[in-house]
Amino acid sequence: MKKLFYLSLILMLISCNNRQKSVEKNIHLPGRATSKPANNTPPKKVQYSDQQLEQFLDSIGHLPTQALADKAAFWADSIFKNQAKIDIVISASDFKKLKKAVHTKVIDVLTARRIFGNKAIDSACNEASVLLTLKAGLIPVVYYPFDKHKSDFNEYAICIGDPTHCANAYLYFFKGNKIISKHNGYSRYGLDLEHYKDSDGKTVVYYKEEFDDGSGIWWNNYFFYKYDGDKLIPVLNELQNGNLQSSELRAFWLESFVQKTNPLTIKMVYYDQFSIPTDSGDFGPNIINDSTIVRYNWNEQLKIYQGDYKNSKINKPQVLSYYLASDDLLFINAYYKTLKATLFDKVKKKRTLYYLNQVKNYQRKQ
Known part of the structure; x- marks a missing residue:
């Protein structure tokens, strides 16, 4: 509770x-x-x-x-x-790894800590669902695209650690290959993260x-x-x-x-x-x-x-x-x-x- x-x-x-x-x-x-x-x-x-x-x-x-x-x-x-507020530009090689992690829905903890500059990313956060626990050293990746096409990677968020199963999950917001903000990602009943375009686009x-x-x-x-x-x-x-x-x-x-x-x-x-x-x-x-x-x-x-x-x-x-x-x-x-x-x-x-x-x-x- x-x-x-x-x-x-x-x-x-x-x-x-x-x-x-x-x-x-x-x-x-x-x-x-x-x-x-x-x-x-x-x-x-x-x-x-x-x-x-x-x-x-x-x-x-x-x-x-x-x-x-x-x-x-x-x-x-x-x-x-x-x-x-964060201002981290991800290198081309790491950006490629991150896109792969989005596709596979998993990333190794050491890579995640290095890319996001966050040593607090918890290796114990390896539960992806009630039916799936990843092997040691891996952590779930949850992708939230805000663009018309999911593959654009222009405006989007990535949660490192499953939001409903990891109390130390971190929600990162991106602009292209740049990390711009970090929020707490844990939500017992789900983040319900939504998005829309305002009248100004x-x-x-x-x-x-x-x-x-x-x-x-x-x-x-x-x-x-x-x-x-x-x-x-x-x-x-x-x-x-x-x-x-x-x-x-x-x-x-x-x-x-x-x-x-x-x-x-x-x-x-x-x-x-x-x-x-x-x-x-x-x-x-x-x-x-x-x-x-x-x-x-x-x-x-x-x-x-x-x-x-x-x-x-x-x-x-x-x-x-x-x-x-x-x-x-x-x-x-x-x-x-x-x-x-x-x-x-x-x-x-x-x-x-x-x-x-x-x-x-x-x-x-x-």
Whole structure:
């Protein structure tokens, strides 16, 4: 089960431009309220009055949204924006060997380490599938062509190590015989690496980056990158699937689907539930249950895609509230008007106030 990176590793990630996967057994969601402390000692909770809880809602609702959104986005954005930039021109003889490796779908580890200048390429990554393990010293090669003809070798990617079987797989992007970028290649459920031509004729590639997965918990983002000459630039980082069903306060789900690429259009489906104010741990009817379409416009000056959230039913801070690295304050702030409206509904009011009471108790301890 892939777990969240420690946030303290972000600075190391940025400085070395290389990502590492955490193998910790316990997940930590920064800033997220929970009704069970780490030592399992029952907390002494305060039952606030309805008026105090509504005032708490109003105070959080009027906080500056951008600061809360930036905090939630920081970790994933740090990974997205800091993939390793490489400038390695492969010799004619090595390029010939690499093309042969693409054809045979295998390369010897020593040759791979030399061509890519990466001593960390793992000789243990010799599992090509559940039915095929290569002999010692060989490693799988997975080829992703982005050109009209697979044999052009103009814009393409090569993964050294099978993405679904090698935790130390490396995904390299090429422009001709030049390596221009290195990404983490491992993906438990497959990279799902896709590509298309943007309206300006340039190639855009995207894949799902897995941050966490497990029983009742999931977090993937779409990472979009664009060829810009002989560079690969980050252009869009958007939530693909964020859900948390194991919380005792708020259960949520948001899933995105790329509907078309010109213009880039993504459909989002999402819901939120609050726990019932009992000890059952059950959740009541949805507080939020909706879907929307977000279209993305290319900003040539900034060289990024920008979501047209003004013409959708969700905005960026609300999307970020479905990150596992988000916290309850962003959710309350981003959905302030929605939560305020629930106070005029007898059934929803009870659940909203119960949720706010739990969050306020959590914040009191910080």
